[in-house]
Amino acid sequence: MSAYSASPSTPRTTSRTPTPPRTTVVNVEEFEMDGRSIETKSADHVPIVFKANPFKHTYPILRHTCFGVQGKQTCEVRDTTTNPMFRDMEEDDPQIQYVAKPFRSKSVQKPYRLRCGVMNYAWGKQSTDSAVAQWMQEGDPTYQVEQRPYAELWVGTHTNAPSYMQESTGSSSNLVSENSSFANQSLHEFLQRNPATLGDAHTEQFGTDLPYLLKILSVATALSIQAHPEKSHAERLHASDPDHYPDPNHKPEAVVALSNYKAMCSFRPLPEIAHHLQTIDELRALVHEDMVERFVTVVGSDGSSVEAKKEALKSIYMELLLCDSARVQQSIDAMTARLRNSTDLSWVESTFLDLTVQYPGDGGCFQVFFLNLIELKPGEGLFLAANEPHAYIHGDAVEIMARSDNVVRAGLTPKFKDHKVMGEMLSYDTQPLHIFRPNNEGPLTSYCPPPEYPDFKLLRVSLTEEWPGVSYELGKSSGCLLVTQGSATLLYCGKDCTIPTARLEVSVGSAYFLPSRLSVYFSRMTDFVAFIGECQIRAG
Template identity: 40%
Template sequence: MKEGAEKRKKNEPQRLRCSVQNYDWGRTGEDSKAARLFFLNSGLDIQQDEQYAEFWMGTHESGPSFVINDSKVRDSDSDFKSLKSWILENPSVLGNKIVKKWGTDLPFLFKVLSVAKALSIQAHPDKEQARTLHKLQPTLYKDSNHKPEMVLALTEFEALCGFVSLEEIKNVLHTVPEIIELVGDDEADQVLHVSELSGEKKVKAVLQSLVTQLMSASESSISETVYKMKRRLNMQKKVRQLTDKEQLVLRIEKQYPADIGVMIAFFLNYMNLKPGEALYLGPNEAHAYISGDCVECMATSDNVVRAGLTSKYRDVQNLCSMLTYKQLQGSLEILRGVPLNPYTKRYIPPFDEFEVDCCILPQGKSTIFPTIPGPSIFLVTAGEGIMQTDSFGETISEGAVLFVPADTEISVTATQGLQLHRAGVNSRFLYDN
């Protein structure tokens, strides 16, 4: 059994060498799962004083993967052919449905995130907005695609996702007086006097006005009111138990002092995912990941509109105008996976571009991933095993990433306890159309 088959056939799994992103919110050195996977995947050294945030697997130009189809060790990515180029030369590996819908590119982007501190308050544009943003600001918004996404927790994973209920937003205004200082009594009264009976359009307009006022406040007033809020909560925690949200806000303030995102956090749902739980977000939904390691899958895009908890460009006008302002409390669906067999669960979001399987295979056990009419990317997140097809066999271990063409049955046997994740096109799209 060869470790790297020489000039593999295009219909066989292809090993990938993948990319890493060193954003300042990432975990440092060996503490980062993204760094460990990158090191094992590429053979490059981990820099112990550097933040490793995201391990990318796919075809996006901001973090491309490369096909390694021989056993020769090479020094740089320039020595390999990109997965995007290889697919362009071999479009049949995607399957007819995928080519007809998305052309000769992989419709999903697969990642592992290692989050040490909060990501920016952000949202991802829908397709129409993405086209407009890319046309107007191509250096900032680097593609014209939308970016629905799903995170699957590898460890305990914290996130802020979508707006809380209107009732809770009103409670925030009653209990966080510093917010009223920022927006003024008239703006606060509009929110306090609106109700669900006013209609969705009216509620959205009132919330949009409130959030825009907050986001547009002057730096000096934000700094002053965030400091007041912090001082008040630190005093109150001496006499009462702070709520989970209040404790979170104080944590975020330490990471991003005098940032308006600290105040916005009061209006967003605070989610705690356990390992094996997943959460998906559509376009134009406000969110910020807080801490933990996760697998993430999304449509192939890197468009992020930010307006808080970041040192990067803050596009307040676009973010405030694009958000849905839907109250997602109670409707945020936690996916726990649909069992496919004793070892594998499938996480299926309501987006055509992707789904994710998680397989935990005890030592000595085997399982099969049946043929599907679309491509897959397999990532080994722990352990070791053997991957086989009718014409291919290879040892796989933590950090291995393989592109598997459409219509390829995969058999996997664990030689040690094995955990792997598969990203592929959504089964509902593949079989319901």
């Protein structure tokens, strides 16, 4: 992957003496040559990059018409004395010895506009309060928003809500993708018929489908406390209970906040859990006293092994999951009565009260004392591996995950809860959370999971007055572009293409499939945020 960012720094001028001496570069304020490439910036600081082959004894001549429209462009230039590709000689201009003609690919790659699916889960924000409903209306003003929750937008090939190729409409400057022959074809079907758009390395590693699913989440009430099985476990669960576990795939995931985004995730440090068990009578009443004492002892002992601490946590957590509903209700009633008379609630306690309103009598409310409670700021992200408990509580976010809908639930839901499977499968790690921080010194932020999860990675593109443009090249992987704020002009250039072949306006409410090897340049029209989902192609 390669990315080049535009910044508004003051341009500088450097010079080198080329051979032959009659060389000119016009209408640029910065010029650098290292024998392989020339990098320039136009007067408005839009980056222009010329990639050249090394030369034996001559340098090419570049003229303004070579880069034409503004934006990042690549122009392959060679010594015309040995390469017949470049024949335009401007003999009437003594200042220009050679003029390089751009080489254009015979098969032009381009973005393909997508029509995305929506999920109306009960926990979603209602109607036009939902970021999902707003996104749908921005992309299609005729879209009718109903009075119901709009929880998730899906971009991908999952069968529950597949994306479809959208027929090009409007002016060519708005929707350049001429998809009419693919209109109403699912993205999955399109990829099966056009595997070259994925790239050879992708199809070799992942087949002719996308291994990830890209989403927008708009959360009003807490999602279920859940975890996702690793792949081998998912295969066993699917084989034994396909009604509740509909596919054999794993589901690691990453989420990036669009607004303040509240979540419970992974286990707290053990001393914090021990403190809660010792100081919250209503919580302590849900587990056996001797188990609490053993847990506190193991946690407090410097000689306890990591495995001993994990086993102690597992024992007490399983006890909480399997506690009978009458005892759970009694503890909830007692604790809510006590907290409502308090004028100095902690963040954890107020969250507990909110959960009891949303899910009355659900033992999952007490898990706020076992799991980390966090709030991500816009641009911050969180990665969750397999077997990590979590529940998103409130806010809007972009999520990317392995292409699966396997969920093991243990609370905060009227749906099927598989407490025993949940308790047995968890890792019981209390390591620091895998938090991503946004890049505040450039327009690109990468959210990349550990290499053992190659199914996906995520890139955030953020354009402002300070960072008005940026280029990005998809390598061996294709991608899905999801615009969540503002608008930008997108110039693009496919495999073997050296000058961007076209431009289109991309704005909030639009999503595109981007073929592999596509080079794109985003130029800000208004403050702009978009996400590109990809998979991780192994080296070699």
